[in-house]
Amino acid sequence: MDEEEVIRDILSGNVNRYEDIVKAYQSNVANLCFKMGGNRVDIPEMTQQVFVELYMALPRFQFKSKLSTFIYRITVNVVCKELKHQSRMIVMPEDAPMPDRPSDEPNAEQSIIRDERIRQVRKAIGLLHPEQRTALVLYTYNDFSYNDIADVMQCTTAKVESLIFRARKNLKKLLTLKTGH
């Protein structure tokens, strides 16, 4: 998909082309919302909100950065706003059912350990400062450089490095406290 062509087409009035963008990015947006601490049941609504905001912001897109960066910037803003609005730092209550993901592990015990690890990690990242959490989550994206993260967060690369450093330190502390080591 030639993104620039699609966007120019949408801006010239062919709104139906927007479907291509939604279909191409919706699972990435949903994943980022989930990793950022969005509650499982709220993810479709958040994803929808992201794409509506993206559509309204599309005339401001200047093709200087990647479209994915622009979309992630809006996603991060929507998630942070939503979590702040709900005053919900995290995500998944202790007794909430874990995602029904097809398991790669050979036995049930490993699956339970994996689910428990996910739960603890999600709880810990939910306790991080929103900026640290955003930087850390984006850092786990393999195709994201420090510059890309800085672009999404609209700050300097040095600040991103500092945020990731502090986030890792705090995450370590939180996980140690949680596990009692």
Add this chain to the structure above:
Amino acid sequence: MKENLHITDDEALQTIRAMHYPDDIDVTDAVMAQVRKTPLLIPQRQRRQRFQRIATAVAACAVLAVAFNVTMLYTRNYNEAQIGSLIASVYDYHADYETNSQLIESAAFDYLYE
């Protein structure tokens, strides 16, 4: 289980990396329904709208200024006319007073010396 699980920060990063939203997501129809109702504000159109808003505001200010000036003019003319009339009545009063004084004076003179 929870007490025995020791997670390092590297493992936590790996966990975040491997984390995926577990449900199927398809918001295309909902988004498109909303998007079709939303007019897209193209920068040129936004500029035109902004210009129109400013032009309307300037025109409204001009109309108000003219209305204010006309009102002031009428008020001033009215006030001037009022003052003119006041001064005229003072003059009249003074003239009447003079006449009356002379009449009283001559009446008094007549009474005393007749």
